[in-house]
Amino acid sequence: MxxxxxxxxxxxxxxxxxxxxxxxxxxxxxxxxxxxxxxxxxxxxxxxxxxxxxxxxxxxxxxxxxxxxxxxxxxxxxxxxxxxxxxTKQIEVSPMLKHKALKTPKIVQIPFSEKELTDLMQQVGSPVGFEEIRDKLVVDLFYTTGMRRAELIHLMMRNVDLSSNIVKVLGKRNKERIIPVLPIIADQINLYLKERSALDEIVDDDYFFISKKGLKLSESFVYRLINSYFSRVSEKVKKSPHVLRHTFATHLLNNGADLNSVKELLGHSSLASTQVYTHNSLAELKKVYGDAHPRNK
The missing domain is CATH 1.10.150 (DNA polymerase; domain 1)
Structure with a gap:
């Protein structure tokens, strides 16, 4: 038993x-x-x-x-x-029934600005060679899809469909979701795949993103990559894949996307999870409101 x-x-x-x-x-x-x-x-x-x-x-x-x-x-x-x-009826009352969680400070994630993203892309320019092309694609996929670090690392070759410009990722609790890919990113993917196919040896062939030695990327490598890239244009303390995910959501909301659509793109199970991204959008909304309302002229 x-x-x-x-x-x-x-x-x-x-x-x-x-x-x-x-x-x-x-x-x-x-x-x-x-x-x-x-x-x-x-x-x-x-x-x-x-x-x-x-x-x-x-x-x-x-x-x-x-x-x-x-x-x-x-x-x-x-x-x-x-x-x-x-x-399972092993106990009748939970000893945790009256437990209250300890208070924790609310951590506000500060997204990258649109200017920081533009400045970075101008600095990167047109990458040359497998590693430069891969690294820029990693940054762009995070920013244009909002996928999590684990989702990007475990993205499979079979789940990248350029005929429909979509990728399928496996999120938390093994939930699959489909994310659209912008045409400009599809072009970058084609360029990356061309360089990838020219590698001498590919060990982890099923995985989309691999190292020059043909191995699946590690979480620490991806974190260091994002930190290194954004250190060029940002003085923010935290520069991570999660901040890029946060940036993706914030920029969509700032530019008129509705909360439900962003929720689906992020793979959240409830709107409450997505609403943490709205504080920056509210600030943008207040600015637009202040600039546009006749009484504020």
């Missing part, structure tokens, strides 16, 4: 469709709590804990200088586990 943890793993993987990385993070949090509970309360089973024991773990984590964000993530793992035990 499977243990509750093993059954929980299957539930996360098969029903919730979480990635292997996310599943392992949840289970690691639960195992850390098990260890804490065993050492401090001499209790092997965490199925029968009370909130006081969980609260003691929170205090211990804070004493270890973990951020509130990290503590909340661990609590979210526990909450999901006990919710699963409730669902």
């Amino acid at each position: 499977k243990s509750n943890k093993d059954a929980f793993r299957d539930y996360l993987q098969l029903e919730k469709k979480y990635s292997v990385h996310t599943v392992n993070a949840y289970l690691n949090d639960i195992e850390f709590f098990e260890t804490f509970n065993r050492v401090n309360f001499e209790q092997e089973s965490i199925e029968k804990v009370n909130y006081g024991q969980i609260r003691s773990w929170i205090v211990s984590l804070v004493d270890q200088n973990l951020s509130n964000v990290s503590v909340n993530r661990k609590m979210a793992s526990l909450k999901s586990f006990y919710k699963f035990l409730l669902k």
Whole structure:
């Protein structure tokens, strides 16, 4: 018979469709709590804990200088586990029932300006050779599609359809979505594919983006690439693929795109997730309003 943890793993993987990385993070949090509970309360089973024991773990984590964000993530793992035990009738009441997340500061992502994007493209000019052409395409795909870093890294050759100018990406919880590709980007893709086909050896042939050695790109490489490119034109502290995704959404909204369309392009499951991008658009809207209204003349 499977243990509750093993059954929980299957539930996360098969029903919730979480990635292997996310599943392992949840289970690691639960195992850390098990260890804490065993050492401090001499209790092997965490199925029968009370909130006081969980609260003691929170205090211990804070004493270890973990951020509130990290503590909340661990609590979210526990909450999901006990919710699963409730669902499978292993327990009658969740010990997390009255838990409230620790307060965390709201982090406002500052997108790149349209001028910064224009300046960067002027500096890059016309790239030459496989790596330069690939790197510019990485930047342009982030900015013109809003895809996530993991989605770009795992973009497959078979999911790039230039006959229809679309790409298919695999998002969070293994949800597929189709994103249109601008004609100018399709031209860049053709140029990249020509250079790609001339490489001496391709190991990870199924993946669209590869290194000069024919290997799939790493997350750290893509982060460094974006940081390096935008360091040329921006003094913003954070220069990352996620900021480019944020920029994509903000610029679309600033130029009249409706929230639902942006939601679909980003692959969000709810409008609430997309609304975090509207604060910059509101600022732009206020400017347009102020410039255009007769009473402000």
